[in-house]
Amino acid sequence: MLGICKNHRCANNTMCKAGNSDYYCEPIGCNGLPPVENINVTSFTSQVLWGFGDMLNYICMQTFYTDTNVTCLSSGNWSEFSCNNIQWCSHTRVCSVSETTEFWLRRRESTEYQKIYCSDTAGPAVTLLHNNMASTPAYIRDPNSCALIPASDPSALGMGYTDFEKIRIKLYRNSALYENDYTNSTYEFQNFGRAGDCYAGNDSSVCGVIGRFIINTRGTGLRVKSTVQWKTWGNNGVMNITRSEDGHVIEGYCGGNCGGCEPDGVILFEVDHNDAPPIESAVWPICKFPL
Numbered sequence: 001m002l003g004i005c006k007n008h009r010c011a012n013n014t015m016c017k018a019g020n021s022d023y024y025c026e027p028i029g030c031n032g033l034p035p036v037e038n039i040n041v042t043s044f045t046s047q048v049l050w051g052f053g054d055m056l057n058y059i060c061m062q063t064f065y066t067d068t069n070v071t072c073l074s075s076g077n078w079s080e081f082s083c084n085n086i087q088w089c090s091h092t093r094v095c096s097v098s099e100t101t102e103f104w105l106r107r108r109e110s111t112e113y114q115k116i117y118c119s120d121t122a123g124p125a126v127t128l129l130h131n132n133m134a135s136t137p138a139y140i141r142d143p144n145s146c147a148l149i150p151a152s153d154p155s156a157l158g159m160g161y162t163d164f165e166k167i168r169i170k171l172y173r174n175s176a177l178y179e180n181d182y183t184n185s186t187y188e189f190q191n192f193g194r195a196g197d198c199y200a201g202n203d204s205s206v207c208g209v210i211g212r213f214i215i216n217t218r219g220t221g222l223r224v225k226s227t228v229q230w231k232t233w234g235n236n237g238v239m240n241i242t243r244s245e246d247g248h249v250i251e252g253y254c255g256g257n258c259g260g261c262e263p264d265g266v267i268l269f270e271v272d273h274n275d276a277p278p279i280e281s282a283v284w285p286i287c288k289f290p291l
Helices: 041-045 089-094
Strands: 014-018 023-026 099-108 113-118 123-128 133-135 139-141 146-148 160-165 166-170 175-177 183-187 195-197 211-216 222-224 230-234 238-244 249-255 259-263 269-271
Touching: 089 099, 089 146, 089 259, 113 249, 211 259, 230 238, 230 249
Parallel strands: 133 195, 195 249
Antiparallel strands: 014 023, 099 113, 113 123, 123 166, 133 160, 133 211, 139 146, 160 183, 166 175, 195 211, 195 259, 211 249, 222 269, 230 259, 238 249, 249 259
């Protein structure tokens, strides 16, 4: 009954059919695993045989995504695709968790992962678990004493108070962006790691300074690199910067005759494996296509 197909060697996703002088193997569907790295094996093996045109979802492992449909072709092969590292918040929009949340994302050119807050309206950010603030207090000094006098027009002098809930970060540089997407400010927005006052005057040793900033990255897995330094700005700028032994907390008291301190360049971070957030505090995204 089998005829020429009695000893055929057709793959199990094909059917042996008799030709004029020999048999041939006609595809009837797709099975097996494509030769692609970082695939989600379960998605391909959840059926013994996939029909032509069937499309698979969640085809890549966690923290990887594909940007194309993966379908069973009439040739019996899977359409071409690749599984790429999720390195941008925009990649998570095809993931199983659609709402704004905390994800583990892989740093570019690295095998390490960082806990990142993603939203549809702003770039990637790191959630700060402790008090982070910057201020140029809205006071001037009484010329005859050290009494604080409320400034009549704080905004004109760049005065303000800013609390930072999150800081935007570039994963490929581990550098912060001082934008007010995740901040609360009174008067004028103050940059992360910057402080000053219009109180200290020409001689800060008389009454001291009242400008202050705090950077506290404990619990984020990041700390400011030791190479990051501060410089003075404005008139008669002075600063007193202290760092915790573990490098996670930096506090500055800065001021002048409308002066203060600020980072000398971009604030760069480094990874601290001893302070990594708990694994369960963020989602390992598993993503599908299409949207």
